[in-house]
Every structure is written in structure tokens, then in C-alpha cells.
Amino acid sequence: MRALQYRTIGAAPELVDIPTPTPGPGQVLVKVTAAGVCHSDEFLMSLPEDQYTYGLPLTLGHEGAGTIEAVGPGVTGLTIGESVLVYGPWGCGRCYPCSKGEENYCEKAAALGIRPPGLGAPGAMADYLLVDDARHLVPLGDLDPVASVSLTDAGLTPYHAIKKSLPKLVPGSVAVVIGAGGLGHVAIQILRAMAPCTVIAVDTSEEKLELARAVGAHHAVTSDQRAEEQILGLTGGRKVDVVFDFVGIDPTTELASRLVGVGGDIVIVGVGPGTVEVGFFSTPWEASARAPYWGSRSELMEVVELARAGRISVEVETFSLDEGPEAYERLKAGTVRGRAVIVP
Known part of the structure; x- marks a missing residue:
């Protein structure tokens, strides 16, 4: 599959071919329909080598939307082809904040090496995204994934x-x-x-x-x-x-x-x-x-309902995966109107 990766400290991201992942126990493979471009990506790609801790190569994209392509053993309640948003700040699922859906404030994620997609784990700027747990998927229904993907962070x-x-x-x-x-x-x-x-x-x-x-x-x-x-x-x-x-x-x-x-x-x-x-x-x-950080899973559901009711929307400019490096150049220059979205 194709993936937009940050591969060299200080260099622009590159489009490469990598193997398509296979979902293991509890995991879900999502066929990506849209991935958002964020200043957080630009921030991590601007870090010097002694401060960069996200691993290389890194497939970018912590805002993701797609359809269910395949599920691993033990996954139930999902339908192949179902349209979903990916909740980004993955946590352990067991600590007190996680029990409230506040995985953005997980107490154990750092110690366990759990990273958000695109911010340590392989992200959504690819043909497929491997999601660690079905709980991190929020039904999108008939909402447009390109217009809605940035709700996962920008919303x-x-x-x-x-x-x-x-x-x-x-x-x-x-x-x-x-x-x-x-x-x-x-x-x-x-x-x-x-x-x-x-x-x-x-x-x-x-x-x-x-x-x-x-x-x-x-x-x-x-x-x-x-x-x-x-x-x-x-x-x-x-x-x-x-x-x-x-x-x-x-x-x-x-x-x-x-x-x-x-x-x-x-x-x-x-x-x-x-x-x-x-x-x-x-x-x-x-x-x-x-200084708050991201949001909870239940809050993402609330944001989706605001969008479904027509109360909020995200202004987007779309780019192909091939145009991904250009999207980041535009973001750095401050010339993107609203949010840039990669559409594989």
C-alpha cells in the first residue's frame, strides 16, 4: 500500500510503498477515505534529532476516517464496509481516565508505549490504517468522511x-x-x-x-x-x-x-x-x-452529533497522497483555508 511517511529528520515527508497490515486479535483494518493534516505534524517534523521521540519511519496522520476492511479475531459488532471515524488519543483502556473515555489523559500510555496513530503509531495517511481496538472507532453514518475527518481533532x-x-x-x-x-x-x-x-x-x-x-x-x-x-x-x-x-x-x-x-x-x-x-x-x-489536550471518546461522539445537526462544519482543502508534501508546505506557509485533508 502507499503511505506518506516522515523518514529523515528535517526532511519533507515521502510517499512510499509498504506492506498492507493484517489485523491481529482485537484489531481492525480500516480502508482510509480521508486523513487530516495538522500543525501537530508540522511541530514534530520541526524537532531536532535530540528531541524527536516518535520513531522513524513514521506514517503521518492522526485524523482518520475510513471504512471497515477486515477485523481480527475477537472483534464483534462491526460491519465490513461501515463508515467510521478514528478516535486518535489511544490509551490503555484500564486506568481511571480511560474508564471515563478520557484516553487523552491515560495514566499508563507512555509507560506501555501506546502512541496515537500518526504521532508514534502508523497513521492514516495511507491506503489502510491498522486500529488497535474497535473502541477507537466512532460510527460516521452518512456524513461525508472528507468533510468530517477533521472533527477527530480540529473539532x-x-x-x-x-x-x-x-x-x-x-x-x-x-x-x-x-x-x-x-x-x-x-x-x-x-x-x-x-x-x-x-x-x-x-x-x-x-x-x-x-x-x-x-x-x-x-x-x-x-x-x-x-x-x-x-x-x-x-x-x-x-x-x-x-x-x-x-x-x-x-x-x-x-x-x-x-x-x-x-x-x-x-x-x-x-x-x-x-x-x-x-x-x-x-x-x-x-x-x-x-492547557487541555485533545478530548474524550464521548466528546467525539458529541462533536459528530453537532455536525450531523448542521451546527458545525470544517472548511477543507483536499489533496491526494501524491500532493501530501505540498499540503504540508501550504500548512507551514499559512495558506490553507481551514483544514487540509488527504484523500487517498
Whole structure:
């Protein structure tokens, strides 16, 4: 089968031919219909050799959709040809977080060598994907896999981040979304679907600000030296209730820290190196900062239902497997509108 692999530290991914896997006990072989391209991939491919821990060669793609091709011994309840999404943050299935479906916070995955597809285990940018356990498959039904594959991360990650802050997003509240790209434009839709707050999008790209307006942001502000002034002008000088930072670099985390008000949340979702200083004299009273990771299996089901109801959708640009390296070049250059999707 064909697979897009990261094979050499610092080099572009390559399309290669590798053997098609056979499912063993408890495993499922999925014929891939779509695989999402993510900044997390770009992050790991930018790591120097002494910091890279994901193994080589690595078949990329932690956002996957496909149809059931074959099942291993002991697998029941699945139908050959059934359309599914792949839940990415695989865990042990036995610890307390896993018992709640929160495999993204598995306590034993690292010690057991369990890695997500595309982030240690072979990923979805191939003709076929071997899934370690049937519990990691979510029925897709009649939803378009190309339009829906990014729900597994670009939908699930902001949903998980937003859900924990919903009690603060009451009528009259304000949420700021920094970064209106692959995850941010979905976050805006989730906020509009689930909270009665005013949503202000912030980005350096006018094209992404246009996308933010198109998907429901009440206001869109250019991320420059005047961003704080413009946002506070929109709120009448009042600090905001929640800031969701989908970039995570020092300028954006610093902006988030200046914007948040008493009792507010700073939620750092982006994988950049930025940090937030928390303390009695550095943040407003009762303000908190957190850095969530991905989301639970049950939350992915909830995200799928939001999409099925037409409340959220992902803006996608499609690429073939042959065009995979180009997709990553476009992602790095910041010229992808929404989310890039590989279609084998």
C-alpha cells in the first residue's frame, strides 16, 4: 500500500510503498477515505534529532476516517464496509481516565508505549490504517468522511477546551478566539452553537478573519499592537471572560493574559512555546489558566452529533497522497483555508 511517511529528520515527508497490515486479535483494518493534516505534524517534523521521540519511519496522520476492511479475531459488532471515524488519543483502556473515555489523559500510555496513530503509531495517511481496538472507532453514518475527518481533532480539541469553560460563557459574556485557522474556525462555530456569548476572533491573516466572520464570529480583529485596544473598545472597556489561544506563542499568551478579567479562563490550545504567568500580582483574582489536550471518546461522539445537526462544519482543502508534501508546505506557509485533508 502507499503511505506518506516522515523518514529523515528535517526532511519533507515521502510517499512510499509498504506492506498492507493484517489485523491481529482485537484489531481492525480500516480502508482510509480521508486523513487530516495538522500543525501537530508540522511541530514534530520541526524537532531536532535530540528531541524527536516518535520513531522513524513514521506514517503521518492522526485524523482518520475510513471504512471497515477486515477485523481480527475477537472483534464483534462491526460491519465490513461501515463508515467510521478514528478516535486518535489511544490509551490503555484500564486506568481511571480511560474508564471515563478520557484516553487523552491515560495514566499508563507512555509507560506501555501506546502512541496515537500518526504521532508514534502508523497513521492514516495511507491506503489502510491498522486500529488497535474497535473502541477507537466512532460510527460516521452518512456524513461525508472528507468533510468530517477533521472533527477527530480540529473539532474534538476545541470542543473539549470550550466545554470546560461553558459555565462562564453566560449571556453578556465575551469569548476571544486567537487564531482562526484549522481549529479556531471550528471553535467559533462551537461557541455559537453552545454558548450565548459574544465571540471575537483574532488573527494576523485577513483571509482567516474573513473565514471567522463567515462561520459566525461577531467581530474579527487583526492581531497587531492595537489588538488589545480594539477588543476592549468592542467590550466597552470590560475585560473578557474566556480567551482561547489556538496559537500558543509568547505574543498570543501575553495578549490573553492582558485581556482576561476577574474569574476568567485562559485556555492555551496551540502547541507553541508560549506560557502564562499566574500569581496574585500577575493575573486577575480567580482567573485561571489551563492547557487541555485533545478530548474524550464521548466528546467525539458529541462533536459528530453537532455536525450531523448542521451546527458545525470544517472548511477543507483536499489533496491526494501524491500532493501530501505540498499540503504540508501550504500548512507551514499559512495558506490553507481551514483544514487540509488527504484523500487517498
